[in-house]
Amino acid sequence: MNMIQQSIDPEEDTVDFQSFSHGLYIGGKWVRARGDRRIEVVDPATEAVIAAVPDATVEDAADAVAAAASAAEGWRDTPPRKRSEILRRCYELMIERAETLATLISLENGKALRDARGEVAYAAEFFRWNAEEAVRISGEFGIAPAGTNRIVVDYQPIGICVLITPWNFPAAMATRKIAPALAAGCTVILKPASETPLTAYALAALYEEAGVPPGVVNVLTTTNPGAVTASMLADPRVRKLSFTGSTGVGRTLLAEAAKHVISCSMELGGNAPFIVFDDADLEAALDGVMIAKMRNAGEACTAANRIYVQSGIHDAFAEGLTRRMTALKVGQGINPETECGPMITRKAVSKIDALVQEAIFRGAEVRCGGMVTEGRGFYYPPTVLVNVPADARMAHEEIFGPVAPIYAFETEAEAITGANDTEYGLAAYIYTKDISRGMRVASRVESGMIGLNRGLVSDPAAPFGGVKQSGLGREGGQHHGIAEFMEAKYIATSF
Numbered sequence: 400m401n402m403i404q405q406s407i408d409p410e411e412d413t414v415d416f417q418s419f420s421h422g423l424y425i426g427g428k429w430v431r432a433r434g435d436r437r438i439e440v441v442d443p444a445t446e447a448v449i450a451a452v453p454d455a456t457v458e459d460a461a462d463a464v465a466a467a468a469s470a471a472e473g474w475r476d477t478p479p480r481k482r483s484e485i486l487r488r489c490y491e492l493m494i495e496r497a498e499t500l501a502t503l504i505s506l507e508n509g510k511a512l513r514d515a516r517g518e519v520a521y522a523a524e525f526f527r528w529n530a531e532e533a534v535r536i537s538g539e540f541g542i543a544p545a546g547t548n549r550i551v552v553d554y555q556p557i558g559i560c561v562l563i564t565p566w567n568f569p570a571a572m573a574t575r576k577i578a579p580a581l582a583a584g585c586t587v588i589l590k591p592a593s594e595t596p597l598t599a600y601a602l603a604a605l606y607e608e609a610g611v612p613p614g615v616v617n618v619l620t621t622t623n624p625g626a627v628t629a630s631m632l633a634d635p636r637v638r639k640l641s642f643t644g645s646t647g648v649g650r651t652l653l654a655e656a657a658k659h660v661i662s663c664s665m666e667l668g669g670n671a672p673f674i675v676f677d678d679a680d681l682e683a684a685l686d687g688v689m690i691a692k693m694r695n696a697g698e699a700c701t702a703a704n705r706i707y708v709q710s711g712i713h714d715a716f717a718e719g720l721t722r723r724m725t726a727l728k729v730g731q732g733i734n735p736e737t738e739c740g741p742m743i744t745r746k747a748v749s750k751i752d753a754l755v756q757e758a759i760f761r762g763a764e765v766r767c768g769g770m771v772t773e774g775r776g777f778y779y780p781p782t783v784l785v786n787v788p789a790d791a792r793m794a795h796e797e798i799f800g801p802v803a804p805i806y807a808f809e810t811e812a813e814a815i816t817g818a819n820d821t822e823y824g825l826a827a828y829i830y831t832k833d834i835s836r837g838m839r840v841a842s843r844v845e846s847g848m849i850g851l852n853r854g855l856v857s858d859p860a861a862p863f864g865g866v867k868q869s870g871l872g873r874e875g876g877q878h879h880g881i882a883e884f885m886e887a888k889y890i891a892t893s894f
């Protein structure tokens with residue numbers, strides 16, 4: 400048993416951070432980084448340093464690629480049924496350890512334990528879903544139109560994959576990539592965000608216990624992601640980059656990958672509109688907006704970023720939302736009563752506040768919150784703003800915090816134009832009792848995912864992803880997620 404397994408004790412349900420102070424996970428071993436530097440992990444609720452993890456160098460990254468390469472053939476040739484059973488075991492172990500993993504996520508990320516529990520369930524589900532899909536990967540067979548030959552299409556693992564994930568869902572963003580990659584027969588190197596590395600390392604130990612062979616999953620943390628990633632992408636054995644994070648970093652990585660013509664999947668930023676028509680069920684719309692806005696305290700790519708409310712229901716909606724936001728219990732994530740935890744960093748709080756103050760300066764009216772909370776921890780209070788001008792910065796940038804700006808509108812056309820007035824297109828939400836209007840608006844809103852009378856869209860069984868500058872490709876879904884990690888090979892043959 401390695402130190403990370405010891406540090407997360409499922410029986411005791413305790414987390415001993417002292418034992419996190421070691422290795423990168425490369426080739427099935429916990430190894431020292433080449434350099435001496437370490438990355439401190441800070442609890443956003445207390446600002447205390449709770450652990451330190453290694454800071455990988457370019458040389459360490461080369462070791463990880465070599466480990467993934469030496470495991471590639473064995474894993475590719477492992478029967479799908481066997482791969483499926485290992486993935487299923489990963490799911491089972493995650494469910495067995497759910498409470499401990501949720502505590503760990505909550506401590507390093509700050510999110511409310513209830514959100515962390517939801518994340519673990521969602522993250523584990525990617526293993527169950529892909530265990531089921533791993534044995535259903537099939538090819539195609541046909542006859543050429545000229546009748547001269549047969550067309551056989553075989554789907555093969557794309558090769559070694561570099562996976563890069565953000566801090567806001569430390570478990571789910573990793574399993575959403577690792578599970579389909581492994582189901583497809585690929586080996587991977589995961590670089591989690593340096594703010595939340597502990598969950599990634601804890602999960603690496605769990606994969607090993609589930610039977611994932613050495614080198615199939617490698618995990619490294621670094622404060623030098625640009626150089627480390629560039630070095631891995633320059634290795635001709637690496638054939639895939641799957642990234643989840645901001646649109647800005649996504650653009651940089653697309654340019655880097657272009658140098659070597661590497662296949663890219665990009666899950667990028669969002670600016671989700673949440674549209675409420677006059678005929679919506681008010682209570683249902685309020686329930687929905689609380690989920691769409693406040694899951695993860697607003698630190699979600701799918702978070703409602705612009706709330707468009709038709710004039711007839713505007714005042715009642717703003718009042719109801721203010722009541723609910725004011726009633727939220729703000730506090731340390733690991734307190735089971737907490738509904739809204741701290742933000743990830745002090746910098747994130749400053750960014751949110753700058754957006755709020757700019758909107759207020761431009762004429763927005765504060766219904767609740769709107770000022771940085773003094774004291775320890777990176778807190779921002781649940782905030783509702785009305786009369787937000789359409790050209791406020793927060794209408795065009797991700798707020799990524801517990802701030803709900805409301806924009807009034809009159810007509811359906813106005814709502815659609817407003818919703819589409821962004822470079823992003825990840826998620827959108829529509830509330831109306833008129834289902835034909837709902838479907839009509841859904842078809843016109845430029846977004847990869849729509850919640851129609853629902854505030855939550857994420858589901859491993861559905862294709863997750865964005866249009867416009869919110870990304871390229873899809874994760875999850877019946878074939879979409881695995882297809883990102885496969886390459887079609889066409890064989891022309893006559894017989």
Ligand code: NAD
Binds near residue numbers: 565591701
């Ligand atoms: P980020 O882009 O700053 O970082 C994401 C990851 O990229 C981290 O691991 C980071 O260390 C790494 N990184 C940063 N610079 C890099 C570089 N030059 N080369 C290689 N890697 C680099 O994003 P974040 O702040 O961690 O996460 C928040 C963002 O992620 C938001 O924009 C959010 O919308 C987005 N997000 C999108 C989805 C989605 O599915 N579309 C899901 C979650 C988060």
